[in-house]
Amino acid sequence: MPEARDIILIGGSAGSYSLIINILESIPFNISSAIVVVIHRNDKYPTQIEKSLSLKLKRAILPAEDKVIIENNNIYFAPPGYHLLVEPNHTFSLDISDPVNFSRPSIDVLFESAAEVYTDRCTAFLLSGANNDGAYGIKRVEHFGGTTIIQDPLDALIDTMPSSAITTSSKAKVLKNKQIINYFCSIK
């Protein structure tokens, strides 16, 4: 697969898991962008999200690995216990520095670094969650000319995260779950 020129980021925390599954189920095969998911999870008890999702969705769901080139059509998950960043040469890098917003991986950290590298070819989705992670990241994506979409707090199981991002964002679209799924059904 060629190196991705476009990147779609999805950040979610408490209450976002089932929507993320629905999103991933709706993504067509052979899309020409890379998808990167950060979901807060406990690193002391390793889970096999990637493996079980790969089986369920019948496509490769990959853990984002250090210094690996970000490729089209791939769906990557940030590994638990590390921050995930994007390098200017379009590879991932991992970092074990202190949690941000009590989270590692932090949505802010990924969004900010991907925003700067992919600029207007970066699209970021922020979903349900119980803290403020992602709000700053959304601002940075907007600063670099990317597109931002926030789950409608009314649709979010826990609305702290989307509500807080809506307050600080200048141009995010607020979408219902159904509209979010429609978006992913139609990506190319």
Next chain:
Amino acid sequence: MAKLKEPVHITFEELDEVVYLLKKVADYDLSGYSKSSLKRRVQRLMGIESMDLVDLKNAILNVEGFFGYFIQEITVNVTEMFRDPLFYQELKNVVFPYLQTYPQLRVWSAGCATGEEAYSLSILLHEENLLDRSFIYGTDISQQAINIAKKGVYTMAKIKSYTENYNRVGLNSKFSDHYTAMYDAAIINNEYRNSVLFSNHNLVSDNVFNEFQLICCRNVLIYFDKELQRRVLNVFYESLSLFGFLCLGTKESLYGQEINANFKVINKSLNIYQKIK
């Protein structure tokens, strides 16, 4: 909570300027570091010190001692004792039986931060009756981290979380057998502190300094780009005795590196390798 100051931002070009300056004035080469995390660290330091780019360059050029402080702040010294308990379990069950055959053991904890990894290895060797014949070297680029490591004193809050890790390794002794609590901190027992030599060593520019049967370099390579990783892995290869072991972090592997061909995989998910030629 105090209101946070607006974060400082620099561009990748500006980061390159700082890296260039450091190389010129202090002969420290950070050009092989992962750029995004290095940039975050530099921005963080500028934020703490309320510096803009001009201030930072000025400080690098003119302020005595700034350079050591800079290294201290841009390195990520986050660590734990018995981080990844499964790794220590595997060391004990699979690697140590092999090490029993050596009359003398030299162990290197490279990028040991504040010493927790080196002390964990020392305790594990003790539990397997190998410590008497072992000597451990703990090295790091950050002098500040090395100074803390030498003291072997950690807060009780940290000891508490290290205890959880320790209990998951499944050893016979209690973690509290290995330190002495002093009110709100604990000091690692003498026999462990005497088994480790901590010193400053820069993986970017320094070379082989001894021969080892076991090298642990965990959560350090993620801060380096592929090329610098290659250099460092070569230093490790040269430093290992034949059939010696190399242990990387859980997210670091030899995959895609030429040197791979000289190693046998002992544990694929924990990234434990043995030098076979």
